Amino acid sequence: MRDIALLAAAVPGAEVKEGVLFVQARSVVTALEALKKLGGFMLFDISAVDRPSAAASPSNAPASAASTPPAAAASTTIPAQPAPACFELSYRLMDMKEDAKDFLTVRAILDHEAPAVPSVAGVWKSADVLEREVWDLMGIEFTGRGPFGRILLKDDFVGHPLRKDFISPKRERFPSPSWDRKAAEGGL
Amino acid sequence: MGDFITEADGLETQEFILNLGPQHPSTHGVYRARLVMDGEIVVSAENKIGYLHRGMEKIAEGITYAQFTPYTTRFDYVSGAMQPWAWCIALEKLGNTAVPERAEYLRVIVGEFQRIASHLVMLGSMVLDFGAITPWTYVFNAREEVLDLLEAVTGSRLLINYFVNGGVNADLPEGWIPKAEKALDSVLKRLDDFDRMVSGNEIFVGRTKGIAIVTGPEAIEYGITGASLRASGLKFDLRKDSPYSVYDRFDFEVQTLPTGDNFDRYMLRLLEIRECAKLLRQAMKTIPAGDIRAKVAKVWRPAAAEAYAAIEAARGIMGYQVVSDGSTKPYRVHMRSPSFCNIGIIPAKAPGLTLQDFISFIASLDFVLGDIDR
Amino acid sequence: MELTEMGPGAPAHGSAEPTTIFKGKLHNGIESILDFCRGNSLWPVTFGLACCAIEMMTAGSARYDLSRFGFEVFRPSPRQADLMIVAGTVTEKMAPLLKTIYDQMPEPKYVLAMGGCAACGGPFADSYSVVQGVDTIVPVDVYVPGCPPRPEALIDGILKVRALLRDRKLKEVPFNA
Numbered sequence: 001m002r003d004i005a006l007l008a009a010a011v012p013g014a015e016v017k018e019g020v021l022f023v024q025a026r027s028v029v030t031a032l033e034a035l036k037k038l039g040g041f042m043l044f045d046i047s048a049v050d051r052p053s054a055a056a057s058p059s060n061a062p063a064s065a066a067s068t069p070p071a072a073a074a075s076t077t078i079p080a081q082p083a084p085a086c087f088e089l090s091y092r093l094m095d096m097k098e099d100a101k102d103f104l105t106v107r108a109i110l111d112h113e114a115p116a117v118p119s120v121a122g123v124w125k126s127a128d129v130l131e132r133e134v135w136d137l138m139g140i141e142f143t144g145r146g147p148f149g150r151i152l153l154k155d156d157f158v159g160h161p162l163r164k165d166f167i168s169p170k171r172e173r174f175p176s177p178s179w180d181r182k183a184a185e186g187g188l
Numbered sequence: 189m190g191d192f193i194t195e196a197d198g199l200e201t202q203e204f205i206l207n208l209g210p211q212h213p214s215t216h217g218v219y220r221a222r223l224v225m226d227g228e229i230v231v232s233a234e235n236k237i238g239y240l241h242r243g244m245e246k247i248a249e250g251i252t253y254a255q256f257t258p259y260t261t262r263f264d265y266v267s268g269a270m271q272p273w274a275w276c277i278a279l280e281k282l283g284n285t286a287v288p289e290r291a292e293y294l295r296v297i298v299g300e301f302q303r304i305a306s307h308l309v310m311l312g313s314m315v316l317d318f319g320a321i322t323p324w325t326y327v328f329n330a331r332e333e334v335l336d337l338l339e340a341v342t343g344s345r346l347l348i349n350y351f352v353n354g355g356v357n358a359d360l361p362e363g364w365i366p367k368a369e370k371a372l373d374s375v376l377k378r379l380d381d382f383d384r385m386v387s388g389n390e391i392f393v394g395r396t397k398g399i400a401i402v403t404g405p406e407a408i409e410y411g412i413t414g415a416s417l418r419a420s421g422l423k424f425d426l427r428k429d430s431p432y433s434v435y436d437r438f439d440f441e442v443q444t445l446p447t448g449d450n451f452d453r454y455m456l457r458l459l460e461i462r463e464c465a466k467l468l469r470q471a472m473k474t475i476p477a478g479d480i481r482a483k484v485a486k487v488w489r490p491a492a493a494e495a496y497a498a499i500e501a502a503r504g505i506m507g508y509q510v511v512s513d514g515s516t517k518p519y520r521v522h523m524r525s526p527s528f529c530n531i532g533i534i535p536a537k538a539p540g541l542t543l544q545d546f547i548s549f550i551a552s553l554d555f556v557l558g559d560i561d562r
Numbered sequence: 563m564e565l566t567e568m569g570p571g572a573p574a575h576g577s578a579e580p581t582t583i584f585k586g587k588l589h590n591g592i593e594s595i596l597d598f599c600r601g602n603s604l605w606p607v608t609f610g611l612a613c614c615a616i617e618m619m620t621a622g623s624a625r626y627d628l629s630r631f632g633f634e635v636f637r638p639s640p641r642q643a644d645l646m647i648v649a650g651t652v653t654e655k656m657a658p659l660l661k662t663i664y665d666q667m668p669e670p671k672y673v674l675a676m677g678g679c680a681a682c683g684g685p686f687a688d689s690y691s692v693v694q695g696v697d698t699i700v701p702v703d704v705y706v707p708g709c710p711p712r713p714e715a716l717i718d719g720i721l722k723v724r725a726l727l728r729d730r731k732l733k734e735v736p737f738n739a
Contacts, residue, residue: 042408042411042413043411044411044413044505044507044524044529045507045509045522045524047509047522047524048522049511049519049520049522050520077281077282077284077491077493077494077495078493078494078495090509092496092507092524094505096408096422096424096429101424101426101429101430102430103496103498105496124409124411125409125410125411125532125536126409126410126411126529126532128532129235129528129529129531129532130411130528130529133528137245150238151237151238152237152238152241152561152562153238153241153655153691154238154653154654154655154691157691161243161246161690161691162245162246162520166246166690168688168689168690169690210656210659211608211609211638211659211663212608212638213608213636213638217610217611217612217615218611218656238653238655239611239653239655239656239659240611240612240650240651240653240656241653241655241691242651242653242686242689242691242692243686243689243690243691243692244686244689246689246690247686247688247689250688258685259685262612262613262685265612265613265616266616268613309616324623325623325624328619328620328623328624328625329623329624329625331620332620332623332624332625345617345712346613346616346617346710347613347709347710557612558612558613
C-alpha cells in the first residue's frame with residue numbers, strides 16, 4: 001500500500017493513529033473524494049461499531065496486540081483506544097495500485113446520541129448498498145442521499161438490532177432464561 | 189428488436205411490475221428483484237434482499253469466539269470453508285497466534301477443494317437456469333467426488349467444521365493424498381466434458397456473449413471483487429496480490445478475461461477450477477509434517493483490540509472485522525460479504541436486458557443469499 | 563399480512579375433501595389407488611431457502627437420485643406441487659411468503675421441514691429475525707433433522723411422507739417405513 005503518511009497529506013484534515021486514517025465526520029466526503037482523485041482505490045467495506053459508554057471501550061491494550069503476527073497479510077491489529085460514547089464508522093479502501101496491495105481504513109467518530117454523516121454514495125457507487133446496511137442495522141443516518149427503506153430487515157421492523165441497547169421483540173413472545181442471561185452479558 | 193410493432197400500428201404497451209423471486213428455482217436462494225418490465229425487456233430493476241437475514245452479527249456478540257466458528261460456515265453455504273478461514277485468521281491476528289506450517293497447507297488444500305466445489309455449483313446452476321439439465325448432473329457428480337474427499341478430512345460434506353483458532357482440528361487420513369490426486373484427475377476430466385458440451389454450444393454462447401458487459405472501471409466503482417472482477421480484465425486476486433497463509437509459495441496464474449460479459453464470467457470460473465487443481469497438486473506434493481494446531485487457551489480472552497482479515501473467497505473478497513473487548517465473547521463482528529457488493533451492479537446493468545438475459549446475468553454474478561443477507 | 567400461529571389444534575391437511583363421487587368402500591378403494599400413485603410421484607415445490615437447499619439439489623442430482631422414487635420433478639409453481647420441502651431458515655421477512663406459497667398448493671399437500679432451522683429455528687433460534695420453526699406457520703408432516711441433513715436423510719424423510727400417503731390412518735410413521 002502507498003505510504004499512509006502520503007495519503008494523509010493528500011486528505012485535508014486527516015490524522016493517522018495506529019495505522020488508521022481518522023477524519024472528521026463532516027468531512028468524510030471530501031476525504032474520500034481526495035482519495036478517489038489519487039486513483040487506484042476501491043471502496044469495499046463500510047462498517048460501524050457501537051460504543052455506548054467509555055467503559056465499553058477499554059483503554060488498556062497490552063503491547064502484544066499491536067505487533068504483527070508472522071503470516072499476516074492485510075493490516076495489523078488496531079488496539080482499542082479510549083473514547084467517549086460514540087459510533088466508530090470505518091470505510092475500507094483497497095489500494096489496487098502498488099505491488100503489495102493492502103487496504104486503508106478511514107475512520108470517523110460519530111456522536112452517540114444522533115449519529116449522522118454525509119453520504120459518500122455520490123463518490124463511490126459501492127457505498128450505496130453498504131450505507132443502507134449500516135443504517136438498517138446500526139441506525140447511523142447518512143445525509144444527502146434520497147430516502148431509502150430497510151434492506152436486510154423486514155420493512156416494518158422497529159429498531160436497529162446491532163446497537164448495544166437493542167432488545168429483540170421476540171423475547172417478549174418467547175421468554176427464555178438463556179436470553180435473559182445473554183442480555184445481561186450484553187449479547188442479543 | 190422493437191421494429192415488429194410500431195406506434196403506427198396503434199398498439200399501446202404498458203409497463204408492469206414483475207417480482208422475480210424470492211421463491212424461484214433454488215439455485216441462488218431467496219433473492220428478489222423487483223423488475224419494471226416493458227413486455228420482455230427490463231426497464232429497471234431493484235434488489236430486494238433480506239429474506240435470509242439471520243442476524244449472525246448479533247448472535248456473535250452473545251457466544252464465544254470458538255462457538256461462533258461453526259456459524260461462519262453458514263454465511264456463504266456453497267463454499268463453506270472460506271468464512272471460517274477468514275474468521276480464524278482474524279482471531280489469530282487478535283491473539284497473535286502463529287499457525288503451524290502443516291496447518292496452513294491443510295487449510296490451503298481444504299480451501300482450494302472447496303473453491304472447486306463452489307465453482308462447480310456455479311457452473312452447473314448457470315446452465316440449469318438455461319434449461320440444460322445434463323451438464324448440471326455432470327458437474328454435480330464431479331462435485332460429489334470433491335465432497336467425498338472433504339468428508340474424509342473434515343467429517344462433513346457441505347458445512348464444514350474444520351478451521352479452528354490456531355490451525356485445523358483434524359489431520360489427513362491415511363492414503364488421502366493419492367485418492368485426492370486421482371479425484372482431481374477425474375474432476376478435471378469431467379470438467380473437460382462439461383466444457384466441450386457447453387462452452388461452444390451455439391445456444392449458450394448466443395445467450396451469454398455480449399450480455400451485461402461490466403467494464404473494469406465500472407467493476408471497481410461498484411466494489412465488485414472475485415471472479416466477476418477478473419472477468420472484466422483486472423488482474424486482482426488477494427491470493428497473489430496480498431498473500432495470506434502460504435499462498436506465496438505456490439506457482440499459479442491469476443486468470444483474467446477481457447470482456448466482462450456473462451460468458452467471460454462463466455468461463456473464468458472454469459479456468460479457475462483448472463488453476464485450483466494446479467495449486468492443489470503443488471500443495472499436496474510439498475505439504476510438510478508437523479503440528480496441525482497451535483496451542484490456544486480453552487477459555488480464550490484476546491487483548492482488547494480490533495483485527496481485520498481479508499481473504500479471497502470463492503465469491504470475492506471476504507473480510508471479517510473482529511472487535512474484542514478483552515472478554516471471551518466478541519464485542520462486534522462485521523463481515524464484509526463479497527456477494528452483497530456484487531449485486532450492487534444489478535440495477536445499473538439490468539435496464540435493456542430481456543428477462544432471460546437478466547436471469548443469465550444474475551447467474552453469472554454468482555451470489556449466494558446467505559452471504560448477502562448474513 | 564397477518565400470520566396466525568398454528569397451535570396443537572391446527573386443522574389437519576392431507577386428509578382433504580373426498581376426491582371421488584363414490585361412497586364407502588368403492589371410494590376408499592379408489593382413494594387408496596390414487597394415494598399409491600400420489601405417493602410414487604410426490605412433486606416438491608422448490609422452496610430452498612438456505613444451506614439445506616444445496617443438499618436438496620444434490621439429492622436430486624445423479625448420485626442420490628430422487629428420480630428413482632419419482633420425486634425429482636421440482637415444480638417452481640406451487641399449484642403443480644404436492645410437497646413443500648422447507649429447506650433452510652425461515653426468517654420473519656420470508657414467513658408471509660411461505661404461507662402464501664403453502665396456501666396456493668392444492669390439496670392433498672404435505673410439508674417436510676428439512677434441517678434444524680425449519681424444524682425449530684436451529685442454531686439461529688434466538689436471533690431477532692428468525693422464525694422458530696416453520697411449524698409455527700404451517701402444519702408439518704415430517705421433520706428431517708440435521709445441519710444440513712445428508713441427502714439420504716432427506717430421501718428417507720420424503721419416503722416417510724410416502725408412507726403417510728399409503729396409510730392415511732397413520733398418526734406417526736414407524737421408524738423403518
